[in-house]
Amino acid sequence: MMDIQLKKLEIIQWLTTLSENSIIDEIWSIKSKYINTEDNEVIQDILDQSEYEIKSGNVKPHEQVMREMKEKYGIK
Secondary structure, three states, X not given: OOOHHHHHHHHHHHHHHOOOHHHXXXXXXXXXXXXXXHHHHHHHHHHHHHHHXXXXXXXXXXXXXXXXXXXXXOOO
């Protein structure tokens, strides 16, 4: 069974490759059902910071992130 952290990382990676607005809108709708308004503000701040980091070039290739996570959590 896949570790929850690895699942989250794979979802994040997949989300970064999406370009179809309808899928993103549907995911946003699902997220909104489970997170209250205060949490949404915190998440928006995190997303804004992440966008800044991406635009600044402060990112790692997917392969590197997966390798680091596998090493950290002992996943083969």
